[in-house]
Amino acid sequence: MYSLSILAAGVIGPSIPGAGLARSHAPTIAQFETLIAADRKLSGPFDLADGSSTITSLLTEDVALFAIPVPGLARNKADARQVLGKAFGPGQSVVTTVPIRVGLSSDGTQGFSFGFMNVGRDKLKLGKYVAYWVRSAAGWQVAAFKWVPRPEGTVSTGRREPALPTKFAASAKDNFAHEQYRKSLDATERRFSADAQTMGIGRAFRKYGSADAMNVGGEADFTFGNDAIAEAQGGDAAKGSPVRWAPDGVLVSSSGDLGVTFGYLDRNGATPPGRLTRIPFFTIWRRAAPKDEWRYVAE
Structure with a gap:
């Protein structure tokens, strides 16, 4: 959808930062295209038994990954493969993704993507995913990943504007x-909790x-915008926090x-029956320049 030729011409529109810079920064814009191509590879066969998974082939060796309802945060590729296998279930299946948004750092070495990820088997498992990507000589790989099941319901599958930097840097x-x-x-994440x-x-x-x-949330669709996310967390009426x-x-x-x-999120009070005391998390942060404040963009 976001081809280099379209970005170079600026026809996506002036609301997308960096669109007019494509001619002079073609190598970095090209990385944006390769990230989109890498995200497409998340779709494909999955089989825990023999490891023939398009997802696990993209993970870094020290990936941070969780998949609800499996407890814990995997911190390496081998454990991550086991977590996905437990979440998706045994046997062969097909993973299909519908990406909603992709973003890129200004040096073209890190990025993110999120969207809907369903697992096909006898009964389709509906889900949402968030991936944080790093680029090396081997290409794009997933350094952090989460999969969250979602209930049936109406969702918006239209592509959102890509999160491109306002300028590109080596x-x-x-x-x-x-x-x-x-x-x-x-320090910002710690202040957020405090x-x-x-x-x-x-x-x-x-x-x-x-x-x-974006907040993944527990509904069928994502929640967008910090105001809507805040309201989903209790808004101004919320007193204190149930977690730290x-x-x-x-x-x-x-x-x-x-x-x-x-x-991990740790509960401030008693753990409800059947719930985790420690809840894994990861949050993607973005800012226009190093002098600016960090703000979460996907979590």
Whole structure:
């Protein structure tokens, strides 16, 4: 849908940042196309028995992955394959995806995608997915991934505007700066949790989210926009937070404008029967430039 020729001509429209920069930054725009192509590869056969999965072939060795209702956050490829197998069920099946949005860092080395992912078997399992991608010499691979089952219901499958940077930059070689980007995102996630305890989780979700943010939620469709996400969390009426959290891991692009945090939510009160005491999470964050504040864009 977002071909290089269309982006170069700027015909998607001025509302998409970076569209007019395609001619002078064709290599980075080309990475956007390769990311879309990689996301398409998430669709395909899945069989836990022999590992013939298009999904698991795309995972990094140190991937962070969870799939509801399987407890825990897998932190390597072997464990991730087992988690997916338990979530999807034994035997052969076919995974089909409908991507909704794709985003890219300004250095073209990291990106994200999300949409609907169904698992075909005797009975179709409906779901939603979020993937965080990193690019190396081997191409795009998934560094963080989650699959969440969804109930039947009306959903919007139209493509949303891609999250392109306002400008493109070469991959930075400054390791010190890169570490400062990582630390700033780690600190932002921790402030998000701390503020949720005092101002209320609804207000915190509004404060730390972007207007184009996405929340997977528990309904058939996604929830879009920090205001709608905040209302789904209780809005201004929410007192305190039922959970607290902090990142166990952080990945950030060398350009400092896209990153992901992952770890566990811990309940502040008693654990309801049949529920997890610790709930895995990962959140994708974005900002226009390293001087700006991080805001979550998908979680």
